[in-house]
Amino acid sequence: MNSCADSAGKPGLGSDVRLHFLQTRTQDLEKEKSIRRTVGFEIIFPSMLKEARSFGLNLPYDLPCLKQIITLREEKITRIPVEVMHSVQTTILFSLEAVQELVQWDRMLKLQSTNGSFLDSPAATAAAYLNTRDKKFLEYLTYIVRTFEDHAPDLYPVDTFERGWVVDTVQRLGIDHHFREEISITLDFLYRNIRKDGLAWGRDTYITDIDDTSVSSRLLRLHGYPISPDVLEHFKDGDDSFLCYIGETHQGVSDFFSLYRFFQIAFPGEKILKQAKSFAKKRLVNGIEDNNVHDKWAIKKALHKEVTCSVFPTVLT
Structure with a gap:
C-alpha cells in the first residue's frame, strides 16, 4: 500500500496500473465470500483504507461491502475492549499494527x-x-x-499446528506405518505442550483454540495418551455452544469439523463430548444445507464432500 501511495501523485504508467489494480480488486470484494478472506482481514483492511484515503488515492470508499467490513472491525474491537486488550493476550494482538491508535x-x-x-x-x-x-x-x-x-x-512459528495436521493427514492417507518413529516423536511433542486450557498453533502462544486442541487431543487419545475431554470446558460459550476463540466474530467449518471428529473417540459418560458433537453437527449441517462449507483455515477442494461424508455417511456412498 505504501509503495502505491508514494507514487500516487506522480504521473506515469506504473502509478496508473497500480491504482487500476486496487480499484478493480476492491470492487471484487462485493462478490467475494467473507469466509475466503485472510485472517484478521476485517481489522487490517479498514486501516489500510484509512491510510489510502490520507494519501489521496482514488478508491471506491463508499462501496457497501467496504462499509460492511468497517462495521465488522468496529464490532470485533467492541468485543475486545481496550482495557482487556492491554490486560491479557487476545486475538487482537495478531493485528496490532492495524489498531495502533x-x-x-x-x-x-x-x-x-x-x-x-x-x-x-x-x-x-x-x-x-x-x-x-x-x-x-x-x-x-x-x-x-x-x-x-x-x-x-x-x-510464525506454527510448530504445534503443523505437527498435528501432518500426523492427522498421514494417518488418513493410510501411510502412517512408514513413519511410526516420527509420529511417536511428534505426539510426544504435542503431549508436552498441551495445557489444561488446550493447545495453540505454536508452543510459545498463550491463546489456545478449539481447532488445534481437538485435532491433537483426538490423535493423542488414539495413541493411548491420557487426554481428558474437560479441556473443551475452556471453549464453552454458554451451556451448549462452543467457540474457537474468545471474542471471535466468525466461526469456521474446520473448527467444528475437528470438534465433531474428536467426539468419534469419546468414552461412555463423557458429557462434554456429547454436547460438543451435538453443537458441531448442527453447525456443519447448517453449512451443508446453505452450501457454505468453506474455510480460510482449511483450503481444500473437497472440504464440502469430506464434511458431508462424515456427517451423513450414506449420502456420498
Whole structure:
C-alpha cells in the first residue's frame, strides 16, 4: 500500500496500473465470500483504507461491502475492549499494527510472548518494535529474516499446528506405518505442550483454540495418551455452544469439523463430548444445507464432500 501511495501523485504508467489494480480488486470484494478472506482481514483492511484515503488515492470508499467490513472491525474491537486488550493476550494482538491508535505501548510489553513476538505475528511485532525499540521484538524479527531471508510469513512459528495436521493427514492417507518413529516423536511433542486450557498453533502462544486442541487431543487419545475431554470446558460459550476463540466474530467449518471428529473417540459418560458433537453437527449441517462449507483455515477442494461424508455417511456412498 505504501509503495502505491508514494507514487500516487506522480504521473506515469506504473502509478496508473497500480491504482487500476486496487480499484478493480476492491470492487471484487462485493462478490467475494467473507469466509475466503485472510485472517484478521476485517481489522487490517479498514486501516489500510484509512491510510489510502490520507494519501489521496482514488478508491471506491463508499462501496457497501467496504462499509460492511468497517462495521465488522468496529464490532470485533467492541468485543475486545481496550482495557482487556492491554490486560491479557487476545486475538487482537495478531493485528496490532492495524489498531495502533488504540495502543498504549508501555502497557502492552507484558503481553509479549516468550519468543519476543506479539502472538507470533511479524507484522504486529514490527509495529511494536517501531514504537518501543524493545530488544526482544528486534530479536524475533531478526530470527524471522534469517529464517526466511527474502520474505516473512504472516504467522510464525506454527510448530504445534503443523505437527498435528501432518500426523492427522498421514494417518488418513493410510501411510502412517512408514513413519511410526516420527509420529511417536511428534505426539510426544504435542503431549508436552498441551495445557489444561488446550493447545495453540505454536508452543510459545498463550491463546489456545478449539481447532488445534481437538485435532491433537483426538490423535493423542488414539495413541493411548491420557487426554481428558474437560479441556473443551475452556471453549464453552454458554451451556451448549462452543467457540474457537474468545471474542471471535466468525466461526469456521474446520473448527467444528475437528470438534465433531474428536467426539468419534469419546468414552461412555463423557458429557462434554456429547454436547460438543451435538453443537458441531448442527453447525456443519447448517453449512451443508446453505452450501457454505468453506474455510480460510482449511483450503481444500473437497472440504464440502469430506464434511458431508462424515456427517451423513450414506449420502456420498
